[in-house]
Amino acid sequence: MPPLRRNVSIKIPYKIIGLVLVFLIIVSSALAYFSVAYFSDRIYPGVKIGGITVGKLTSGEAYERVRVGMQEAMGDNIIAFTYKDLRHETDISKKVTADFSAAVKAAFDAGRTGDFWARLPVIIGLETVIPLEVLYDEKYIKNEISAFADKIETQSEVYRISEDMKTAFVNLSKGGVIVDVGATYEALRTNANEMVFSDIPVVVKTEFDPDDADLIAERIGRPPVDAVCEVEGNRMVIREHKAGIKVDPAHIRTYIMAGLKVFELPVVLVEPKVTVSDLEARIFADVLGEYTTNYDASNFSRTRNMEIAAGFINGVIIAPGENFSFNEIVGERTYAKGYKDANVYVGGRIEQGVGGGICQVVSTLYSAQLYADLQTMIRHNHLFTVSYLPLGQDATVSWGSIDYSFKNNTNDPIKITASVKNGRHTIRILGTKPDKEKTIKIVSVTVSTKPPTEKVIVSPAVAPGTTVVSQKGQSGAVVDTYNVYLRNGVEEKRVFLHRSSYSPMERIVIKGVSPVSNDIPQTEEEIPADETEQNGESGADAETVLEEAPDTLPAETPTSVSSPEIPEEYLSDDGL
Structure with a gap:
């Protein structure tokens, strides 16, 4: 031991x-x-x-x-929901x-x-x-799961709706399945929080007890679908409304508690909030903004240019939240499109150029946009003043460099209509006016004006003792523009929009002299003018019709508005 x-x-x-x-x-x-x-x-x-x-x-x-x-x-931003040999892929790149x-x-x-x-x-x-x-876009993801669930449940025949949409037939005895959309979504979120974006098997129920009554009722039911207006390629498409259906989960719970697996349920129709007729009555029902300017109908080339540009924007529809771009819609101004030569600003002078005159279309649209109270995204005033509308309400464009753009900041689509006829150019912006009592007035306040300098050219080409005005010239100005909101004619508020800076256009005078010899050169001198300050206010209502500038601009002092001053290299080449 x-x-x-x-x-x-x-x-x-x-x-x-x-x-x-x-x-x-x-x-x-x-x-x-x-x-x-x-x-x-x-x-x-x-x-x-x-x-x-x-x-x-x-x-x-x-x-x-x-x-x-x-x-x-x-x-690849693709998530797949799976069930047996079925598969439903969903793009989550923006969701x-x-x-x-x-x-x-x-x-x-x-x-x-x-x-x-x-x-x-x-x-x-x-x-x-x-x-x-x-975080996922829960509504989008659950709709995707529901669409896949419809396919799964249709094959399993757990329920079906009668053709008259009055009865739901339920059969829980065939070993069919009901997809739990909520549980499937939570499984997706759990994986994502762990940086796992692999396929997700949908969560299904094959055995049912009274606690599943709400889930069954949810899967039988269908939410109503409102009619919606969508914009595709600047044109409107109305998607039809659909009635929804629902059943009472209390009835389902009672049947299951009684041991029944096959039963019928009354169906209640749920009407959508917005029908097609509702949309048709509301969309484009109101004139949000309107403006008219005059033009010289006898000047064929300029008129034709305005007609072509107005034709491109006429009927254009802009979806809520989307931007309108003039250059994008109208495109490049070319002879191939039918544009003609007319007066344009080039390097501080008036010259002939393709597309001259379309800036009147841009400016008229801009004025209508101001009265429609839409958000300006891009707007530049002309280098010089124009006379077909008040200062501060003009806008210029130039293909490849200067655009004009505004945003539909309303909750509904808006539509542009444009006409060029009989010397009157009218643009309307149609939509849905949420506040019928509100009106808008555009007010321009002249901060300062500056007269033009005068250039005198001495030339033997003109008769001695006579003078010729080669270019009339015109004053420059600095103008502030405001949106004035009125209710019942009483001003509620005044919002600053922008400051416009216009350069004075040089006045050119040619004086004749006697030729002493054939070698006498032309000489020129410049006479400056003093700057003057001027304060004032000019307002124009939407209905005001204004005279168009002549082909060569007058020398009078105008009033105008603008955004930041445009460098001379960006002068409008698309017309006065």
């Missing part, structure tokens, strides 16, 4: 234990101290965001790493977002907030995972 062994217990003095603990505390504190010092502007090692390591990175580096990591995880900034901030704050012992594990480099909240 082997000798008995005694259990020997080794007693460690409390003093040693205490020393070890003190040592560990000192070491940990030292590590923490040096870690805090080293990572003062960096995330502590061991920290991850959604499975992506961001330790030792600055906040900016971490943000970029997580952003790129999510893009790589999403791959998913993540709050990278919040996650990076939480990662940087890890180890820097809370008490010392809570921060210590992070400081010394133990793994810490910060969740990244990925």
Whole structure:
């Protein structure tokens, strides 16, 4: 019999234990101290965001790493919902977002907030995972899942709706399935928060109890679909409305509790809020803004240019939130499109150029847009003043350099109508006016005017003692433009729109002299004029009809408005 062994217990003095603990505390504190010092502007090692390591990175580096990591995880931006051999692919490229900034901030704050012992594990480099909240467009994703569920459930024949839309036939005895859309969506979100964007098997129910009554009722029901107006290629398409259906989950619960698996349910129709007739009565029912300018119908070339440009914008429809671009809609002005030569501004002078006159179309549209209270995106005033509308209401364009653009900032589509007929050019913007009592007045306030300089050219080509005015010239001006909102004729508010700066056009006079010899050169001198200040206000109602500028501009002082002054190299080459 082997000798008995005694259990020997080794007693460690409390003093040693205490020393070890003190040592560990000192070491940990030292590590923490040096870690805090080293990572003062960096995330502590061991920290991850959604499975992506961001330790030792600055906040900016971490943000970029997580952003790129999510893009790589999403791959081709396609998520597939699956059931057996069925598959439904969904493009999520524009339907998913993540709050990278919040996650990076939480990662940087890890180890820097809370008490010392809570921060210590992070400081010394133990793994810490910060969740990244990925957000889907829930309505879009659930609609995609529902569309796939319809296909699955149609095959399983758990329910069907009678042709007269009055009865739902339910059969829970065939081993059919009901797709749980909500649970499938949550599974998708859970995966995404872990940076997983792989295929998602839909969650299905094959056995049903009373607690499933709401789910069954949800799958049988269909929400109503409102009629909607969509814009495709600047033309309107109305999508028809559809009535919805619903059943009472209480009836389903009662039948299941009674042990019934085959039963009928009354169907309640749910009318949509917006029908096609509602849309047709509302869309384009109101004139939001209207403006008319006059033109010289005897000037065939200029008139033809206006007709062509107006034809391009006539009937254009702009969807809510979308922008109208004049150059994009009208395109390049060329002889091939029928444009003629007419007066244009070139290098500070009036010359002939293709498309002259279409800036009157642009300016008339801009004035109608102002009265429609639509948001201006791009607008430049002319270098010189024009006389067919008040200063500050003109706009210029030039193919390839200067555009005119505005945004439909209403909740409904808007439509442009344009006519050029019998010397009157009228543009209307049609839409739905939410506030029928509100009216708008455009007011231009002249800040200053500047008369033109005069250039005198001495030339033997003109009879001695006579003068010829080669270019009349005109004054420049600085004008501020305001939107004045009226209710029942009383001003409610006044909103500054822009400042327009117009340069004075030089007056050129040729004086005749007697030729002494054939070699006498022409000489010229410039006579400056003093700058004058003038304050005043001019307002025009939408119905005001204004005279068009003649082919050579008058020398009178006009009033106008503008955005930042346009360099001479960007003068309108599309006409006065």
